[in-house]
Amino acid sequence: MNIFALSTGRGPSGIAIIRLTGKDSLQISKQITKKNNIKSKEVNICKFHDPSSGTVIDEGLLLWSPGPNSYTGEDLAEFHTHGSNAVISCFLRVLGERENCRLAEPGEFTKIAFQNNKIDLLEAESIGDLIHAETDLQRQQAIKLIQGNASNYYNSLREKLIKSLSYIEAKIDFTEEDLPHNILKEVHSSIKQVHKSIKKILEDQKIGEKIRDGFRISILGDVNVGKSSLLNLLSKREAAIVSEQEGTTRDVIETYLNIDGYPVILADTAGIRKAKNKVEKEGIKRAIKKAKDADLILIMVDASKKTINRDLKKLINKDCILVFNKSDLEKKIPKNVFKENNQILISVKKNKNINNLIKTIKLKLSKKFMKTNDILITKERHRIKLEATLKEIEKFLKKDQKKEIETAAEDLRLATRHLGSIVGKVDVEEILGSIFQDFCIGK
Numbered sequence: 354m355n356i357f358a359l360s361t362g363r364g365p366s367g368i369a370i371i372r373l374t375g376k377d378s379l380q381i382s383k384q385i386t387k388k389n390n391i392k393s394k395e396v397n398i399c400k401f402h403d404p405s406s407g408t409v410i411d412e413g414l415l416l417w418s419p420g421p422n423s424y425t426g427e428d429l430a431e432f433h434t435h436g437s438n439a440v441i442s443c444f445l446r447v448l449g450e451r452e453n454c455r456l457a458e459p460g461e462f463t464k465i466a467f468q469n470n471k472i473d474l475l476e477a478e479s480i481g482d483l484i485h486a487e488t489d490l491q492r493q494q495a496i497k498l499i500q501g502n503a504s505n506y507y508n509s510l511r512e513k514l515i516k517s518l519s520y521i522e523a524k525i526d527f528t529e530e531d532l533p534h535n536i537l538k539e540v541h542s543s544i545k546q547v548h549k550s551i552k553k554i555l556e557d558q559k560i561g562e563k564i565r566d567g568f569r570i571s572i573l574g575d576v577n578v579g580k581s582s583l584l585n586l587l588s589k590r591e592a593a594i595v596s597e598q599e600g601t602t603r604d605v606i607e608t609y610l611n612i613d614g615y616p617v618i619l620a621d622t623a624g625i626r627k628a629k630n631k632v633e634k635e636g637i638k639r640a641i642k643k644a645k646d647a648d649l650i651l652i653m654v655d656a657s658k659k660t661i662n663r664d665l666k667k668l669i670n671k672d673c674i675l676v677f678n679k680s681d682l683e684k685k686i687p688k689n690v691f692k693e694n695n696q697i698l699i700s701v702k703k704n705k706n707i708n709n710l711i712k713t714i715k716l717k718l719s720k721k722f723m724k725t726n727d728i729l730i731t732k733e734r735h736r737i738k739l740e741a742t743l744k745e746i747e748k749f750l751k752k753d754q755k756k757e758i759e760t761a762a763e764d765l766r767l768a769t770r771h772l773g774s775i776v777g778k779v780d781v782e783e784i785l786g787s788i789f790q791d792f793c794i795g796k
Contacts, residue, residue: 355381356465357448358457359441366436371444372462373430373454379417381451382430386415393417401432403447410447411440425462426469467777474777475504478732482565489614494564494729504776506728510547511772517543518765525758537755544765548746551739554728559736561729563648567609567616568718571644574653575662576624579678582701583653584608584621587711605643613715620647625665644668649717656698657682661689669694674713680705734775741771 355375361368373381382391386399397415402408414433423429434440448454460481467477479498486492497503517540524536563569572580588608606621620643623636644650652669654661656677661669669675671693677686680700689696695713699706730736745768752761 355451355454356457356461357445357454358462359445360431360462361436364436364438364441369434369436369441371432371434371441371448372457373432373448374423374425374427374462374465375454376428377451377453378428378430379419381448381454382415382417382432384451385410385432385447391415391417393419401434401444403443405447405450410443411435421469421471424471425465426471427465473501473504475507475735475775476501477777482731488611488616490564491616494561494731498731503728507772507775510550511769511778513543513547514765514769514772518762518769521758521762521765525762537758541750544746544749548743548750551743551746554730555736555739555743557730559730561731562733562736564616564729565731567618568648569618569620569646570649570651570714571620571622571640571647572651572653573622573625573640573644573665573668574651574676575655575658575665578624578653578655579701580624580653581606581621583651583676583678584619586701586704586707587612587619605639613711615715615718617714625662625668641668649674649714651676651714652694653678654687655679656685656687659683659687661687672717674710674717676710738771738775742768745771 355373355377357371357373360370360372379391383389384404385401386397387402388397388399391397397417398413399415400412401410403410411434413435416431416433418424418429418431420427420429432444434444445456449456463472463477463480466472467474472480476499479495483492483495483499486495520536520540572583574580584606588610605623608619608621610617610619622640622643625637625640650668650670650673652665652673653676654665657679669691673694675689675691675694675696677683677696677698678701680698681703684698686696686698695717697706697710697713699710701707730739745764749761749764749768752764
């Protein structure tokens, strides 16, 4: 079966790219272009026709890549047309009318590439992350994974497990043979190194997932201090209702932002004070819970009031940024005891010193989360598999490998299987659908 799809966004646009892959893609391309000498690794300038009527659809470019030297590993054609909706619709209709040719499912091109060993499972997932990347940090992370940094590392750990397992199986099968006496000691040492490496990856504060999904920042503060106005200013839209009436914000309001390349989920919360009713009390309760789950907290204080409310003081820790608003009314940061905290004087109303606040947020995130370890976990699936690998290795290390050598070998087999499933070495069929369904149709 041949599959096709629009790989660029829907028109109108200057250019649209339509992909076609499968064993009949060259023959179909010849029918549409009426050219018998389509060249690979060259740009073919041609007219595209409807084979049924002979009418011209458009004039453009054809790039032809024979398998296995293509993205999918199969014969692959790319039709570059003008990006009007009329041209795209007509072209897709014509392809759909060809025999053994159908519209691709989401991610099916990449799924075929994986099945043809052009990429591994981790690289395939990273292509999906790159497609959905909205910040430079997300782009950088996806590119590193596509280049195979993590795959190579996981494969090297898996090879160590396989080598150790082969030694143990040799010990089981050839107990009477003249095998080295210290073979189990060497195996134990190698497995401990793998255990240490995996444990280091897991102790990452979930930085990879945070880059992929967004760092969580909560704004806490007095009522009417300007929390909602700050959220609106940073998001450049009216995401939250702003009013002079106290206690307008009752529930948590979240918005996704790109703060100087950092993906951020910013939360505006209810003002912290002695609650006057049940609804406000619930809002404050949610605000405090959201702050506890946040990666960074902005404690917002009215600089003109000279003091910090007692209930708010209880929530301040050394990782918070103290944001003193209304510098248009007060030119200095009020004296306070929180010397360890970053403290910034701003005016949301006058849009003053906001850039300094953004720089401080970025610096705070980079210090808190950026690690030297290049191997970052980006998906919960990877974390679960690594934890399962670690669990089996720990079971292996606790065993008396002379008396329980056969069950110890089974522990290593399971550890190898869990680790291999991250890059798609084993047991991947049940997870393929969930991975590729989030892709674009033409990818």
